[in-house]
Amino acid sequence: MKTLSVSWQIVKEGFEGDMDGFTKAIAALTDFIWGIPLMVLLIGGGIFLTARLGFFQFRYFPHIIKQTFGKIFSKSEGDGTLTPFQATTSALASTMGAANIVGVPVAIALGGxxxxxxMWLVALIGMGTKYSExxxxxxxxEKNKEGEFVGGPMYYxxxxxxxxxxxxxxxxxxxxxxxxxxxxxxxxIASSMSGSFGLxxxxxGIGVALLVIAVTYGGIKTIGKVTEKLIPFMVxxxxxxxxxxLIYNFKEVPQAxxxxxxxAFRPMSAAGGFAGAGVAAAIRWGLARGLYSNEAGMGTAPIAHSAAINDHPAKQGFWGVFEVIVDTLVVCTITAxxxxxxxxxxxxxxDDASNMVxxxxxxxxxxxxxxxxxxxxLFLFVITTVVVIIYYGEKQAEFLFGTGASKVMRVVYIAAIFVGALGGLRFIWQxxxxxxxxxxxxxVIAVLFLSGxxxxxxxxxxxxxYPVEHKKKAKGGNPHVRTAESDGNAGAD
Structure with a gap:
């Protein structure tokens, strides 16, 4: 309660003061919300969903791997705009980014x-949330006027x-x-290119804007084709x-x-440049990095996944689990x-943790x-991230105002790239x-209500x-797979 009262006192003083005070107020309010409240909601929600779904990500883990890693190049059945893998790489494009290269070292620097x-623990729990979304x-x-499948949190x-x-x-x-x-x-990316190449x-800003225009102009199909090739390449x-x-330092891997x-369970004293960290700091930074890295509960992934060619919602849900595995359990772990x-x-x-890698x-x-x-x-990560989040933004405008508004917002986002590269309008970043x-x-509240x-x-x-898949494996045949009644389409109950 002390933290709450202090935060709100800063907020109150900030709004009563000048712009600097206003900025501090926004920062204090944001820090509070993204502290214990959202951790409790996201982790508690993930645990609830995992339990209600019978811990499926653990019980059926080999099957999930077979349906994702094992079918990356397989032809999909059902309705949709993108292949399941294209939809997944599009969603991964918004999660794979600086957080994987910069965020993990920061977590180690501050939490040990x-x-x-x-971070691993919250990823395992987050699989239930990402799958549900x-x-x-x-x-x-549902289908929009252009014949493309659209979906996401606003629709469900x-x-x-x-x-x-x-x-x-x-x-x-x-x-x-x-x-x-x-x-x-x-x-x-502008700061990185300036520091590394003097650009x-x-x-x-102009270069990034032109690249994004070239990709987003073709819509989700072009985005899917680009991310399908670029995401695996850069990973x-x-x-x-x-x-x-790691091979160069192979003797240190067991010690790591x-x-x-x-x-994870006892404090670590200071050593060299490391300032030391208690168990609470390890938990706080590990959970925060895990939550921010895989974006489980953020509502963005289902926007991309909703365009997938699919004959049952659960099958695409497995690709959501695949996302968490690749993003957090593989890439973030390797970085660590x-x-x-x-x-x-x-x-x-x-203070220099971002340069550790x-x-x-x-x-x-x-x-x-x-x-x-x-x-x-980082450049490739940022390009793919910007392309996909702009698509996300367009779909919000389409939901609110129609397909014409999505084109208007695309222009706004392209302008934001240029302005952001130059460091303008920083107060908006707050x-x-x-x-x-x-x-x-x-x-997250909606997903919990819809968990049934x-x-x-x-x-x-x-x-x-699931029994049919096992029958096919046992007999080596190819029996007709029955489509579930829900069918994964427009989805009225």
Whole structure:
């Protein structure tokens, strides 16, 4: 309660003061909301959904892997605009980004190696939330005037619960949030390109804007084709470099895992540049990084997944689980091991934590190549992120005002790229996390209210389609797979 009263006192004083005070007020309010309240909602919601769905992500893990990793190149059946893998890479494009390369070292710097254990834990729990969002996105999706499948939190809130005003609020908040998010992404890449290659922010802004225009002009089909190729490429490049570093430091890998498990449950004293961290800090930063990394509960992933060619919502839900595995359990874990085995976490100040991966690459690749690898990877991450979140923003405008409005918002977002690259309108950036919270809170509450529908769809799959998959495997045949009654289309109950 003391924290609450202090936060609200800062907020009150801020709104009564000048612009600097207003900025501090927004920051204080945002820090409070993204602290214990949202952690309780997201983690508690994830635990509830996981339990209500019978811990399916653990019980059927081999089946989920078979239906995702095992079918990346398989032809899909059912209705939709994108292949399941294209829809997944489109969703991954918004989650795979600076958080995977920069956020993980920050978590280690402030929470110690034990933070990675809690990051893993929240990822395992978040699988239930991400699966539920995607299932609902498919079940309640519909076709727009251009013949494309559209869906997301605004659709399942409106159609599943009848909360039209809440659906409109969520759509509007996300539409505006993406303006700020686009600015921040553009500024981060402009700063990186300027620092690494001396490229003026103006040139970077124009270049990024032109690339985004070229991709978004073709709509979700073009976005899907681009992310399908670019996401695997940049993940493989980054992981190849990171794994080379782990091989170089292979003797330290067992010790890195020992540090993760040991200091998840006991405090770690200061050592070198590491200031030390208690168990509470490890939990706080591990949970925060896990939640922010895989975006489970944020309502964005089902917007992309809703366009997938699909004959049962649960099947696409498995691709939501796939997202969490790739983003958090693979890429974030590899980043953590690179930082821990290289020892840079003990020699680098927390204020410079964002450069830990580059520093870890230096002994093997040299400073020039190391900087180029990280900068190029971040550039690709940012480009794909901006392309996909602009699509998300367009779909919010379409939901609120029709397909014509989506084209108008595309122009607004392109302008935001240019302005953000130059560092303009920074006061808008302050609202990014606050607006995102305005999307997350009603989205998670809606998913919890609709958990009965998710359970019904999941039960239908494992009762009717799961046995058929096993029969096909046992007999080597190809019997006709029955389509579930819900069918995953427009989805009226």
């Amino acid at each position: 190696p034990g933070a990675i254990f809690w 995607v299932v609902l996105g498919i079940h309640y999706r 809130i409106k159609k599943g619960l009848g909360w039209k005003k809440v659906a409109g609020f969520v759509a509007f908040a996300l539409m505006i949030e993406i303006i700020a998010s686009t600015m921040v992404q553009a500024n981060s 003026p922010p103006l040139v970077t 493989v490049i980054y992981l190849a470099a990171a794994l080379a570093v 895992f020992l540090l993760i498990f040991e200091y 091991l690179v930082v821990l085995t290289s020892g840079v976490w003990q020699t680098t100040s927390p 580059t520093q870890a690459f230096v002994p093997l690749f040299g400073s020039s190549i190391a900087g180029t690898i990280v900068t190029a990877t 609202f990014l996390d606050l607006l995102l919270a305005a999307v997350v809170i009603p989205n 529908k998710v359970r019904e769809i999941t039960k239908d799959y494992f009762t009717n389609l």
